[in-house]
Amino acid sequence: MASSARWNHVWVGSETGILKGVNLRRRQATNYVAASALRRDEGVCAMCWGDPSESEILVGCLDRSVKLFSTEKGKFTESRQCLGGEGSFCGLAVHDSSIITCVESGLLKVWRDASSENMETQVGAGVCRMRQNPAQPQSVGTGGKENALKVWDLHRPEEPIFRAKNVRNDWLNLRVPVWERDLQFLPGSEKIVTCTGHHQVRLYDPSSPQRRPVLEATYGEYPLTALSLTPGADSVVVGSSHGDMAVIDLRQGRLVKCLKGFAGSVRSVQCHPTLPLVASCGLDRFLRVHNIEDKHLVHKVYLKSRLNCLLLTSREKWDDEEPEPAAPQADVKEEKDELWDGMETVATKTVLKRRADPNVRETQLGKRPKKQKRTSAGP
Amino acid sequence: MSGPGSMASGAAGSAEGPGPVDGARAPEQALFPPGFSVSEIKNKQRRHFMFLRWKQQQRKEKLANKKKRRKEREALGDKAPPKPVPKTIENQRVYDETTVDPNDEEVAFDESTDEFAPYFNRQTVPKILITTSDRPRGRTVRFCEQLSTIIPNSHVYYRRGLALKRIIPQCISRDFTDLIVINEDRKIPNGLVLSHLPDGPTAHFRMSSVRLRKEIKRKGKEPTEHQPEVILNNFTTRLGHSIGRMFASLFPHDPQFIGRQVATFHNQRDYIFFRFHRYIFKSEKKVGIQELGPRFTLKLRSLQKGTFDSKFGEYEWIHKVCFSVMISGWALKILAF
Numbered sequence: 001m002a003s004s005a006r007w008n009h010v011w012v013g014s015e016t017g018i019l020k021g022v023n024l025r026r027r028q029a030t031n032y033v034a035a036s037a038l039r040r041d042e043g044v045c046a047m048c049w050g051d052p053s054e055s056e057i058l059v060g061c062l063d064r065s066v067k068l069f070s071t072e073k074g075k076f077t078e079s080r081q082c083l084g085g086e087g088s089f090c091g092l093a094v095h096d097s098s099i100i101t102c103v104e105s106g107l108l109k110v111w112r113d114a115s116s117e118n119m120e121t122q123v124g125a126g127v128c129r130m131r132q133n134p135a136q137p138q139s140v141g142t143g144g145k146e147n148a149l150k151v152w153d154l155h156r157p158e159e160p161i162f163r164a165k166n167v168r169n170d171w172l173n174l175r176v177p178v179w180e181r182d183l184q185f186l187p188g189s190e191k192i193v194t195c196t197g198h199h200q201v202r203l204y205d206p207s208s209p210q211r212r213p214v215l216e217a218t219y220g221e222y223p224l225t226a227l228s229l230t231p232g233a234d235s236v237v238v239g240s241s242h243g244d245m246a247v248i249d250l251r252q253g254r255l256v257k258c259l260k261g262f263a264g265s266v267r268s269v270q271c272h273p274t275l276p277l278v279a280s281c282g283l284d285r286f287l288r289v290h291n292i293e294d295k296h297l298v299h300k301v302y303l304k305s306r307l308n309c310l311l312l313t314s315r316e317k318w319d320d321e322e323p324e325p326a327a328p329q330a331d332v333k334e335e336k337d338e339l340w341d342g343m344e345t346v347a348t349k350t351v352l353k354r355r356a357d358p359n360v361r362e363t364q365l366g367k368r369p370k371k372q373k374r375t376s377a378g379p
Numbered sequence: 380m381s382g383p384g385s386m387a388s389g390a391a392g393s394a395e396g397p398g399p400v401d402g403a404r405a406p407e408q409a410l411f412p413p414g415f416s417v418s419e420i421k422n423k424q425r426r427h428f429m430f431l432r433w434k435q436q437q438r439k440e441k442l443a444n445k446k447k448r449r450k451e452r453e454a455l456g457d458k459a460p461p462k463p464v465p466k467t468i469e470n471q472r473v474y475d476e477t478t479v480d481p482n483d484e485e486v487a488f489d490e491s492t493d494e495f496a497p498y499f500n501r502q503t504v505p506k507i508l509i510t511t512s513d514r515p516r517g518r519t520v521r522f523c524e525q526l527s528t529i530i531p532n533s534h535v536y537y538r539r540g541l542a543l544k545r546i547i548p549q550c551i552s553r554d555f556t557d558l559i560v561i562n563e564d565r566k567i568p569n570g571l572v573l574s575h576l577p578d579g580p581t582a583h584f585r586m587s588s589v590r591l592r593k594e595i596k597r598k599g600k601e602p603t604e605h606q607p608e609v610i611l612n613n614f615t616t617r618l619g620h621s622i623g624r625m626f627a628s629l630f631p632h633d634p635q636f637i638g639r640q641v642a643t644f645h646n647q648r649d650y651i652f653f654r655f656h657r658y659i660f661k662s663e664k665k666v667g668i669q670e671l672g673p674r675f676t677l678k679l680r681s682l683q684k685g686t687f688d689s690k691f692g693e694y695e696w697i698h699k700v701c702f703s704v705m706i707s708g709w710a711l712k713i714l715a716f
Contacts, residue, residue, distance in 0.1 A: 189510055241694060242697060263699060265695070283684060283695045285477070302476045304486050305489050364386060
């Protein structure tokens, strides 16, 4: 069971502190707990992959500790206290074997293994999300409530590289409030997509001279809580606090399709990098996997606690099974071969019995090789 | 134009074109263009007539099928296949996977540390504030008064057009544990918002069938000040558990059995029925009950995490109309099995 942690397709972190690994092929969910006792203040608030080969997961908890979970071994290996600032983690990232953390009060800190030389900056209060640019690991973006989008370079932490400007006043000449809930970097360019608590999806382009959003689209009437990019990088999947999930096209800024099924707030959405699948989890204690192209629900798993964040493996083949079950089968097959060989030699000795019931014996002998073939083929 | 005869010929003529006019011809022989349906005829009288004819056809076919099946059944005699069981709501019900298993550790831990834990660990005493929507009418006012006699340690305040988001911090500072808001529409109460105060979940219900004390037949005397027992029936799923605990946290922990009063929340097919009775044991197995107090029916509309904030709050469960009917045709029960 320990090594089967590698084959889990989705890793979900819950509010009660349990890390759940879900294997969608076999429809199983396993709980992994750091300590033997569960504690509510160890609820998971941020998760990220520890390395590009996805063999380690960094789990950020409410009590500001970061735990390292190894998918190879199937258990938590290390834990680290990352104190400083107030509030829970709103972003975790890894860069050059050091951890980048951001807390809600705005403290962005880079933790190196040697406890000295931890670099920190103040990003502004009320941060909701911090994400790392996958193409350039040293740049991170932050956004929050009344805290506009800022892109920071970790080598020059004094000033952000890009600071977004608020849109113009609306038609009543009132200031439009800012509440960036989630953001993603678009691959291949420097553009950033954000979703706000005022049901807007905005696209920013640092390379263009304007600091205002290049594109703005609205969806629904409720705060958008989670965002993820689809494989083609020309549309995004957003989830709202009312359980509405939608695919919005970024080139035109219009709604493409809605994904139905959620009854509660969507806390985290993630798309698979190549397959048309999107996984989402939320407060209604379900994990759902939809197919983006034809909108239907592929998997729905009930996990008993409220779910906060998830990580989807970028594995290509989802139907990979463990190679282990084949090994015990081979052993069993060999044992059976020996058994049958032994029995045949015994049968040749009892010649008298054969003459008594020739038909029965022959059919039995004939049956055995067939049985052998069936068992070796396996389930 | 004299009646259905010429009408029929007119209809058939218009549909068939230059063919021979024959009002009694069956629709299959008519030269309708493919994809033509009765609803495309613009003339209302003709459309009505064609529809009636189609309906008669359907009925005839149905009777003919029935007769044929009955004849086949009799012909086969003993070898006939068993009669198919008719579909009912109870038959088609799908097992809800969120039903809570009593031995489940994870759910037990979740519940022992959720927002109601202080109540269930006896650290807080319930203190309830009952109010209404703005400018309530007589029925709602009387209903609130009667509710406050049933729920011990509750206070009714007049809502002077105040915003709930401003009332809530004041309630918290005065140690209230729950807030009940009765919404009124057209002089009858029709909604209930129940919010657990320090930072607890907010449930929004639709209320129907409200009966005040004087409208209840065979009722007993006024409820006394004794603390009632609470009965929660059929709250089996995870969502049902949360709502059940919300109701339980309205009443004080220790019921006074001397008072012989009991408040019942009975959940059946997603409707929660509230009744308040006084009981007396006539013998070991016989009980007499007398209904006191108001009665009402609730249906959950949404459960929101956090105190009342309908615009920016995060919802744990919302009743969505498109999911009330499963593809197989019957309702999926949310709160109970």
